[in-house]
Amino acid sequence: MMYRWPIMILLLGFIFVIHCAHAPQISEPIAISAEDEFRRGKASLDQGDWERAAVCFNRALKANPNYSEAYAELAYILALRNHPEKAIDYVNCAVRKNERSAASQIMKGRIFIMIQPALWFENAQHALNRAIELDPSNQEALYYQAEAYLQHQNLPESAAALKQLVERQGAYAEAASARLDYVEAKIKASPRSEVGDKLVDLKVITRADLAALLVAELGLHHLINRRNPNAYNQTTRQKLSNAPVLHIRDIAGHWAEDYIQEIVELQVMDIFPDHSFHPQETVSRVQMAMTLQQAVISISGDLSLDTAYIGKSTSFVDLKPTHYAFNAVCLMDEKGIMQGNPLTGEFDLNSPINGIDALISIRALERIFNSNR
Template sequence: MFTHMNRLMTLMIVIVALVAVGCGPKAAPPTSVLDTPEYHYNQGLKFFAKEQFDDAMREFQRAVDLDPKSPLGYIGKGLVLGQKGDFKAAFENMEKAKSNETKGIEARIGMIRLYGLQMVKEPGKAKGLIKDAESEFKTANAKEPNNARLHYYMGMAYKVDLDFDKAAGMFRTVLDLNKDFTGEANAEWALIQKIQRAAPGTEIGKKIALIDKIDRADVAALFDQELNLEKLFTKRGPKTYDTTFKAPPESSTQFSPDKTVKMEAATDIKDNWLKASIETILKLQVRGLEAGPNHTFEPNKRITKGEFAVMLEDILIKVSGDEKLATKFLGATSPFPDVRNDQYFFSAVMTVTSRNFLEADKATGEFKPGDPVSGADALLSIREFKNQ
């Protein structure tokens, strides 16, 4: 009787399991030899790298449809969802990928990438995420210690966590392995070295160091936080005098300047996270970084190398008190094939390059005044300025 009951129970369990399997998602039939999860996963990664996220999601979903038990499609979907800010769904997909992964470490690399994305998109929740990424790395590294992609993406996670020493170590490992991602790792390693030379001393400086093309708000923050420009002007700059008209105490005039409504220096910085630094720099009236006649600062407008040169020259003149610098190179021949001596930034370019604040292209000799300025390059200029 007992044996008969056991057999019935076993049979029921098998039936339930078979029903569960039958009710699960069925694989779509491939339409060609290239219609595989691997192909669509790799295509999706290419779209993801180009920031074509909808196209990437389409490819990743096809990978899932072709094989619901493969981790690849879920990894890709997790990355796209994370890029779009839906981290709940992103981690659900990545966990599904991990549970489906019977060999390899692709899902754990995906997890590390997802933690890095969350650190960027949700900085308020970033604390502790690097530990989670390190945990994934430790497990994956035990399986495949020579996986270049694993080290590269762990380096990227350290980079966004602003741990530049550990990031450099990971990128260096990728270069030493000399397998995949050597070009990408070399570029990142060079950037980290540049940031380390610039040695940003503030959290804001470290964050701006990672920006490829900085804007006017970023520059204001660097001048305020890294150069401490207000203190520098107070300590070494020229004295200012109040030369405005003052009515005699006995004057019977009814006009009260202190009671007039004064318009803000910049009306478009209210919600900018760098508002305090912008307001500080506006008071210092750095040439090229003032508000316009319509009282707008344009905080999100990217600056060019020529504009940055003008700002640096103006600060140098005010700090040194040497106003002759503004006309020192008047009429001089330009050593740069792309800078004429009649352009408004010519003198500034000559001044900053002669002091190594900024450099011309070593291969072509061009200054490239219209190029954007990276955060790392701006920090190096400020470091050199401070050293002099």
């Protein structure tokens, strides 16, 4: 597959030059429907099959060289494949083909948000405002306008746009509500402990940071005892009290030593075979999902959650069913504890977790288990 992509990029570039330069077209019978091919392309894109989607969109253009939305979707694929200049060329061509296409204007806004070249915010807002002018009730345009504000750190404006979507109770209400939680969390930045205050603004967190947040912010030990009292019954407590303290060889004197010791004893985070914890190791999103899955199981006492999603499907384009954390990621998504990237449809498995995201996930987990006291 890796050898086919350069050929496909060349093919896309060739089609771009042919169509946007208004080169003469050779008349020949067209046996395919542009709309049908476009729908097939959208379906393939939803399934994460970018290559098949590109083939379908190109067929749509063969049937209708002025199909603005097909250019827009090809631009999106190019952006996903990290070809920013070609993506911008294609989406600009889409708009030129039909300046009154709200869908193409929205895609232009999305692509500028994704790529963020010079003056990206101004270009994104111009395109999204144009989409709203063309279709004042278009919720997708308003959603990505809120996303542009968020990425540009205009948090109050982002929150205002998201609140409009929530109030409309339309197709984007649920997604807007989840995103609004994120924006308001960044605005308020209201951790409940000194540890949270210390870590909330970190761009990446470590294993030590995560251990401290789970213990201090979530009150994990008390939450487990309240929701799953059998987890630490009298016999278990007696054994723990008589057992020697587990020696973790690389945390002595660390500021989070006590938190690490507790999280390991609660069996929510593990030590390595050499009895080290690696406190300074950065936590990725997939590692966060695995840890929070274990927290959910410990709090609920439901061991079946460890395999509940095996064999099921997922909408995340970067998550294969064979991935070791497939169940954990699906559990986080289903419970609303962790969110994927709304622009790309990816979970961003290997991206690091920052302090804000960690606290948002902890608050989401807390809400689940505090909703029915």
